[in-house]
Amino acid sequence: MAALDEIQTIVILMQENRSFDHMLGHLSLEGLLPDVDGLRQEDMELTTYANEYRNRFYWPFLIQDEASVIRDPPHSRHLVQVQMARSSSGKKFRMSGFVDSYIQYTQHQTEHPPPMGYFDSRGAWMTSFLARQYCVCDRWFTPLPSDTQPNRCMAFTGTTLIDDTDSRLIPHREHVFDWLNARGVRWRVYHDGPPFFLLFGRFHELVGMKYRPFSELAHDIQHEDPGQAPQVIFLEPRYFDFFWSDEPANCNHPLALVCHGERLLHRVYTALTCNPEKWARTLFIHTYDEHGGFFDHVPPLPIENPPPPGADFTEGFKTTGPRVPGLLVSPWVQPGKAFHGNLDHTSMLQLLAEKFGSGPEDYSASVNHRRAQRIRSLSEALADAPALRPIPTRAPEPCPPMPSMKRQPRAPNERAFQKAALELLQHEGPIATAAKYPDLVGAPLTP
Template structure:
């Protein structure tokens, strides 16, 4: 029996747009095991970014600082971030973060923000998880590109687009892990935070099932797409739950009330509270918890500095030839089946989760040809697990402090803010055209309010 045989439920959470060094690099400043930041001034000087005659060093960010303007993080800006040299005498690459940020329209409030990092006071939930579970410090976004292509890689192992789809367009239809699991008879579901849409409402073929599932009353047995507000009752109940559970935050780029995905200008506090709530729910049912693995990661680095170059993994995506992965992102394995306070430094990207699902649910340990080809150049996520589960009760996570200035950004999100927000706006318009009855449903009051404000844009 393998360790995966002993795990009954795999829970997967993917947040938005932060790099490893930006969110977790502080863990090594006082001698921690992770491959993060160094307190050595000579080491830090190697990565100074220079722009317009001014130098921008690595520096701590205040937990009470103003919201950070969203850095560019599409394919073109990321190429600049990765390939431009640092200041003279420094690193020959990874010097273009500030240069890329300066191209933002409107101009960012503070160019230095992309070189900043947080500490435990801003990411208390992550600090707790690092102390008690496993940090993966060599986990990369699959592609040096934006949100949409990387989330497709995470949920399919391949992508039909190489960059974000522009304008009021849906993503091209392609098979997802939902299809893969369904074909094998593996129960799965998605819990969506907030009152709007999960990510793959952006793919038109999934929209009917998503709308049908999310319109079910909260006290009725759910379909494959469910509101996160019912997760605790489902988890603590005696009913049979799916083997694979995806939990999605409320997206800053979507029509939102209280975004908690960490996508700038949303601060980190909402996401820390969200992940803390997921963890507390999981351990609230000790019987389920003892057979559970929670995977937490981010879709891509969001334009923030990281000191580790991408992996040399080439792939043709959507007619474009990528030579490397994207940059590192924060990642955790949370389970009784990991060594407390450990670091896993094997080479990973999002497709490692798909490979792990194949090892558990496919008789040939194969997800797809594309994932197998990529897995040959990566390490196995399953090798980070321990065959001997913890025998002590799960550690208790105290309430995460909420810094007012870092709380979830509550601004107007409308068509034109970003490619993904335009996509969600398109979803809202499509729902209004095809399913106007939903606008009077109590499950979709937020959608009606959003459309009354932005429906004409």
């Protein structure tokens, strides 16, 4: 299609653990984008959104002081099933178990359970701005009703050999980097701390020239020759699971504050638009790996995902997980337009196969299996012609300082980061590792 022919740079930023209604439900609630399937005032006190626990009902509430209410809701495979609340007939999902799963997991009952909180256009100020100025995808589902590692496998390999998050390097088949390398596609990673790709064990690559600090992004966009510049850019935030850093995480994984993630999103947009000529041929894709246990009212899609050969789980998935935010930011979308097609993370891989392969079916058999079940390509959300207008701008909002969150590793993904960092040091040596990732110097790397 014309848009993909003209787009020269595809940029992907995947943040952590927020649902669509949690971050973008305000678009319909505030009347900013009435066409979006978000929260609606007429349903706010009806049973539409009600979550019941022990004969008490809970509804979505506006988060006004994030630091006082935000917690990390559960999002493991078993508890996501509780959240989605399948009916006794097995044919419907009521999306009414978010409070139940939270209390099961934390043993803590509160007036306003964190999973039911949502941000308005002031709290999610940059996400809201980009949604209104560009294209919001309101049927982008996390591929699997599970947590971080399986869903990032789906995003970056098209399949998964695991169904949970554990303290390990992630077993996987062909990575998207391998797919791009095989087709001679130039790619690069810009990271604001040790990248999640560390957990895939690609150690030699991690200390190579394809990985650069985020601080170099704007300079490279401004000055790098288009013939040498990457055709696909992966942006990596500073992860909350990087537990020994004094710098505030900006991946939006609770307990990290959303305001830091919003400022990262502002930095990304400012860098990508600093060269108008390059911006005219750029597509920036922003989404989240999974919903993180936060409420969303839209039921999952009936997409089957059987265990592939060699998987360490035997029970396949019958549905997607809940919705996550999805934004397409580019001159090649219709401004302020919502796209309602069914998407998940493999929609990005379909797009890459259309741009750099022979079509959306050219990525892998597992991606095609989801495509056959009507998971669509992101290319379908692009416009036939670019929007001819000045580049929209937004001033950054202040963000309160975050106290140090250095801590002992508790969660499985924190211990996975620790294990992967130790193996990186062993494989590539402390000098090469510290030169690329100074954050790892002096880190507590004893498992």
